[in-house]
Amino acid sequence: MIGILLRKEVLANLRTARLGLAMIFTLVLTALATGMGSVDFSRNWTHYESRMREMNEEQAKVTTWQQVQGAMTSIRIPPQPLGILGRGLVGTATQGSGFGVNWIPTMIWLDSEDFSMFLKVISEIDATMVAAVLLSFLAVILGFDGISSERERGTLKLLLANAVPRSHVVIAKLIGGILSLWIPLALAFVLSLLIILNNPDVSLSGQDLIRLIGMFVLSCLFLAQVFSLSLMVSSFARESATALVICLFAWLAGSVGYMNLLPSLSRYGVEERPSQEFRDGHARNREIFDAQMQEWDQKHPSPSEASMVDYQRDGVRHFMHAEGLAWRLQRNAYEIDKRLEFADAEYRWWPEALAEEARLVDRWAFVSPVTNFQTLSYMLARTTFEDAFELAAATRDHRLTWIQYLRSRGAFTSRRWFTDDPIGQEPMIVDPNAVSVDMLDADSPFMRERTAWAEELMKRVDAQNRSLDVVGMPQFHVSGAQRDMGESLTAMLPGLLVLLLTLGLSILITFMRFDRDEPF
Numbered sequence: 001m002i003g004i005l006l007r008k009e010v011l012a013n014l015r016t017a018r019l020g021l022a023m024i025f026t027l028v029l030t031a032l033a034t035g036m037g038s039v040d041f042s043r044n045w046t047h048y049e050s051r052m053r054e055m056n057e058e059q060a061k062v063t064t065w066q067q068v069q070g071a072m073t074s075i076r077i078p079p080q081p082l083g084i085l086g087r088g089l090v091g092t093a094t095q096g097s098g099f100g101v102n103w104i105p106t107m108i109w110l111d112s113e114d115f116s117m118f119l120k121v122i123s124e125i126d127a128t129m130v131a132a133v134l135l136s137f138l139a140v141i142l143g144f145d146g147i148s149s150e151r152e153r154g155t156l157k158l159l160l161a162n163a164v165p166r167s168h169v170v171i172a173k174l175i176g177g178i179l180s181l182w183i184p185l186a187l188a189f190v191l192s193l194l195i196i197l198n199n200p201d202v203s204l205s206g207q208d209l210i211r212l213i214g215m216f217v218l219s220c221l222f223l224a225q226v227f228s229l230s231l232m233v234s235s236f237a238r239e240s241a242t243a244l245v246i247c248l249f250a251w252l253a254g255s256v257g258y259m260n261l262l263p264s265l266s267r268y269g270v271e272e273r274p275s276q277e278f279r280d281g282h283a284r285n286r287e288i289f290d291a292q293m294q295e296w297d298q299k300h301p302s303p304s305e306a307s308m309v310d311y312q313r314d315g316v317r318h319f320m321h322a323e324g325l326a327w328r329l330q331r332n333a334y335e336i337d338k339r340l341e342f343a344d345a346e347y348r349w350w351p352e353a354l355a356e357e358a359r360l361v362d363r364w365a366f367v368s369p370v371t372n373f374q375t376l377s378y379m380l381a382r383t384t385f386e387d388a389f390e391l392a393a394a395t396r397d398h399r400l401t402w403i404q405y406l407r408s409r410g411a412f413t414s415r416r417w418f419t420d421d422p423i424g425q426e427p428m429i430v431d432p433n434a435v436s437v438d439m440l441d442a443d444s445p446f447m448r449e450r451t452a453w454a455e456e457l458m459k460r461v462d463a464q465n466r467s468l469d470v471v472g473m474p475q476f477h478v479s480g481a482q483r484d485m486g487e488s489l490t491a492m493l494p495g496l497l498v499l500l501l502t503l504g505l506s507i508l509i510t511f512m513r514f515d516r517d518e519p520f
Contacts, residue, residue, distance in 0.1 A: 009176025022138040023184040030188040037084035041092040063420035065411035088383025099399040102339035104347040143230025144247040145240040222373040228506040254368040266360040281349040306432035311454040319428040366498040394481030420466040
């Protein structure tokens with residue numbers, strides 16, 4: 001008997017124009033959203049490869065430890081393939097982060113040539129949003145009159161008069177409606193998968209495939225949840241019009257309403273300090289640092305002006321006098337320590353309250369089935385705020401390892417911090433005591449002669465012979481900075497529990513209500 005009822009429900013849904021129209025709209029929007037996401041991914045992937053080539057070229061030219069800070073402290077995270085389906089915060093953009101002696105990263109940035117703040121005024125459509133909005137609306141349309149319409153027409157009373165178990169009726173309506181919803185979902189998912197796999201720039205790892213399957217299963221559970229809630233309302237309502245009003249209002253409030261209201265509400269969940277406090281804090285840190293360096297300069301005056309003369313090219317000092325080099329090394333060792341203190345002080349003044357507001361949006365997304373589904377999907381795609389924050393935290397840890405490496409190599413107190421000249425290189429000014437102030441003028445015959453000498457010597461410099469030995473320098477591993485599947489599931493656990501509990505309770509309440517209700 002239950003098989004006959006199930007067949008009846010599925011065929012009734014498949015024959016309706018609403019399912020056919022919704023399926024067409026779903027496939028068209030999915031193709032457009034996934035296609036645009038795939039194109040964006042290819043553009044961002046090309047941009048990522050270009051940036052990596054530039055970074056590798058810069059790193060190959062490094063000859064001093066000071067250059068290391070500029071060429072080897074930038075990190076780029078490749079575009080996420082699953083960002084095509086669930087854009088979330090970062091979408092398919094390359095994620096970037098950087099650090100330094102006087103800079104501790106707080107958040108990643110989006111390194112994309114197509115990124116525009118003006119486009120953030122409206123939400124970017126992806127396959128996840130198509131399922132969250134369009135297919136959830138279809139679930140409401142299929143479920144709101146599942147029981148109430150048959151009660152109005154009298155067919156429910158006639159059906160139960162034939163000794164059909166009430167539980168079989170509910171089971172058939174639940175399974176039939178859910179299967180009807182899963183058909184357009186499966187077609188849309190297959191279409192998205194075909195578009196992604198036909199992109200030569202996309203390479204899916206084993207974990208990506210597992211996450212992809214997880215996104216499909218999650219979508220199935222979400223549609224089952226929305227349909228069961230709609231059917232529950234239908235079991236209580238005596239008229240289909242009443243059920244429709246209740247379901248549509250709940251759908252609008254839970255999707256469009258809560259989706260746009262939640263970010264605004266999060267502002268009231270965190271106490272924000274006035275922006276002037278941050279500006280004053282940064283200004284005080286800068287004043288303290290400048291005062292410390294001025295005090296050191298007063299206690300350790302620089303050698304004569306002639307001793308400080310050198311020749312600079314590409315940020316590297318050449319032909320430095322021994323006295324000037326010794327003073328610079330002493331000052332640099334002190335300055336590095338103070339810059340590290342400055343970085344720690346600056347990090348304490350980053351607007352953490354704004355980050356907490358973003359976290360609250362994800363934490364309270366479970367209140368609405370739609371926002372809960374979107375957030376869980378973005379967690380699987382690794383495009384949420386917390387995923388980006390994990391990358392920033394990994395960059396901070398990498399910075400500490402990088403500083404320890406430089407200390408172990410004596411980089412901060414080494415002459416190689418400033419120059420790549422060999423030991424014993426003739427300085428720009430051989431005898432500072434024999435040079436007058438007028439001779440140090442850039443237009444003087446003496447300086448023109450010494451500059452010409454330096455330029456001629458630099459033409460014969462073999463850069464490969466002066467390359468810096470950076471063997472053993474710690475490398476940033478992207479895989480270790482991203483959440484693995486276990487960590488993603490742990491973060492998803494509260495939302496998954498709410499989804500499953502809501503699904504189970506709505507089904508249970510529907511059974512209990514229908515079992516006690518009279519079919520008229």
